[in-house]
Amino acid sequence: GDSVTQMEGPVTLSEEAFLTINCTYTATGYPSLFWYVQYPGEGLQLLLKATKADDKGSNKGFEATYRKETTSFHLEKGSVQVSDSAVYFCALSPWGSNYKLTFGKGTLLTVNP
Amino acid sequence: DAGVIQSPRHEVTEMGQEVTLRCKPISGHDYLFWYRQTMMRGLELLIYFNNNVPIDDSGMPEDRFSAKMPNASFSTLKIQPSEPRDSAVYFCASSLGSLAAFFGQGTRLTVV
Numbered sequence: 248g249d250s251v252t253q254m255e256g257p258v259t260l261s262e263e264a265f266l267t268i269n270c271t272y273t274a275t276g277y278p279s280l281f282w283y284v285q286y287p288g289e290g291l292q293l294l295l296k297a298t299k300a301d302d303k304g305s306n307k308g309f310e311a312t313y314r315k316e317t318t319s320f321h322l323e324k325g326s327v328q329v330s331d332s333a334v335y336f337c338a339l340s341p342w343g344s345n346y347k348l349t350f351g352k353g354t355l356l357t358v359n360p
Numbered sequence: 361d362a363g364v365i366q367s368p369r370h371e372v373t374e375m376g377q378e379v380t381l382r383c384k385p386i387s388g389h390d391y392l393f394w395y396r397q398t399m400m401r402g403l404e405l406l407i408y409f410n411n412n413v414p415i416d417d418s419g420m421p422e423d424r425f426s427a428k429m430p431n432a433s434f435s436t437l438k439i440q441p442s443e444p445r446d447s448a449v450y451f452c453a454s455s456l457g458s459l460a461a462f463f464g465q466g467t468r469l470t471v472v
Contacts, residue, residue, distance in 0.1 A: 281460070283463075288465070289465055290364070290451055290463030290464050290465045290466055291403075291451070292462075293460040293461070293462075296460065336403065346391055346408060346410075346415075346455070346458065347405055347408065347416065348393075348403075348405065348461065349405075350403040352402040353402060353403075
């Protein structure tokens with residue numbers, strides 16, 4: 248079945264550092280890929296998405312590129328802020344069905360001032 | 361819009377008791393999802409509805425779990441009888457077609 252693998256956390260960075268959170272997936276066909284963010288005590292919020300190969304999703308300084316050849320969707324940000332501290336989830340939905348999300352385990356990011 | 365509203369935010373109950381979690385989706389959304397989040401298993405889709413009709417309940421762990429959506433603005437997830445291993449955060453989410461799902465703040469359930 249479909250699955251998503253994220254790098255293990257937690258990740259701790261200093262403010263203005265570069266962030267990469269790795270995500271790889273296993274799925275048939277051409278799934279849509281997502282990054283969600285969960286702030287403490289809150290529900291998940293969509294951060295960005297990409298629906299086809301080579302698409303780049305971006306939002307709030309975060310970026311991720313859909314790489315079909317490596318089945319990856321790594322999240323990057325050039326300069327993190329304390330307010331970026333949260334849990335980040337990579338997810339996919341099957342081709343032809345953007346309804347059922349399969350999530351990775353999540354990566355806790357802590358940014359220190 | 362107020363977003364997806366879940367109640368209660370926290371629930372503590374004794375093993376064997378019935379628990380009902382509630383969700384009000386975003387007005388106009390036609391899909392509703394129930395997820396469970398645990399440290400061990402992460403986020404799991406339990407069931408989802410389209411236009412109030414259950415489409416896929418393959419993620420519902422056991423017959424002790426049931427979900428209903430009597431109208432477009434309300435859904436419940438019921439556990440009867442509850443067990444300690446049901447302790448988790450339960451999220452409701454809604455979406456309009458294939459657009460991104462919006463999540464509620466979740467209900468933290470503790471079964472003692």
